[in-house]
Amino acid sequence: MPYVLTVDRQAGRQGWDRGADVPTALPFERTAGDEFQGVLADPAVVVDVVLRLVREGGWSIGVGAGAVQTPLPHSPRVGAGPAYLCARRAVDAARQRSVRLAVRGAVPPDAADAQAVLSALAVVVQRRSAQAWEAIELVGAGRTQADAAASLGISRQAVGQRLAAGLWELERELRPTAARLLTRAAG
Known part of the structure; x- marks a missing residue:
C-alpha cells in the first residue's frame, strides 16, 4: 500500500x-x-x-x-x-x-x-544533543559501542550514556x- x-x-x-x-x-x-x-x-x-x-x-x-x-x-x-x-x-x-x-x-x-x-x-x-547524535550515528551504522568510543575518543561507558540520554533504545523500539x-x- x-x-x-x-x-x-x-x-x-x-x-x-x-x-x-x-x-x-x-x-x-x-x-x-x-x-x-x-x-x-x-x-x-x-x-x-x-x-x-x-x-x-x-x-x-x-x-x-x-x-x-x-x-x-x-x-x-x-x-x-x-x-x-x-x-x-x-x-x-x-x-x-x-x-x-x-x-x-x-x-x-x-x-x-x-x-x-x-x-x-x-x-x-x-x-537530542549533538553528542548523542554522534554516538547514535556510529552505532546506528553498525559500529559497536567500543568502536564508537574509539572513534569519538571517549570511553565505552560514555557512549552508552550518550545513547541512553538520546533515548536510542526507545527510538529503535518505536x-x-x-x-x-x-x-x-x-x-
Whole structure:
C-alpha cells in the first residue's frame, strides 16, 4: 500500500535534497510553491524520511496512508487517490501542530495512533544533543559501542550514556511500531 508524503517548507528554509537516497515508488518533486511530494511503498522508509525531516527542522510533514490510482503516473504531481487527499489534509493539519507532522489515512483511528507514535519519536529526535547524535550515528551504522568510543575518543561507558540520554533504545523500539500503525492506517 503506498504512502504519499507532502512536505511544506517553513519560511526561510533551504531546500531538502528530496530524498535522493530514499527508495520511492515515485520520486520526490516540487508540487507547488515550497511543497514537495513523493510516494513511498515501505512504511519503515516513511518513518525514516519523517524522522530525517524532523531532525533537519523547518518542515511541515503530512503523511497520507491509503490507496492510490494505478498504474502510477510518471510524477507525483499528477497522481490521484485517497492517499493523496489524506496527505493534503495531513500537511494542512501539520502546520497547526507543535510537532509539525500529521498522519491521515483510510482507517482514521490507526492514522491517529501512527501520528501519536511518530510525534513521540519526533520529540525524541528534536531534543537530542549533538553528542548523542554522534554516538547514535556510529552505532546506528553498525559500529559497536567500543568502536564508537574509539572513534569519538571517549570511553565505552560514555557512549552508552550518550545513547541512553538520546533515548536510542526507545527510538529503535518505536520505529517498527510506527511502521505497523502506518500499515494499518492504509487499510
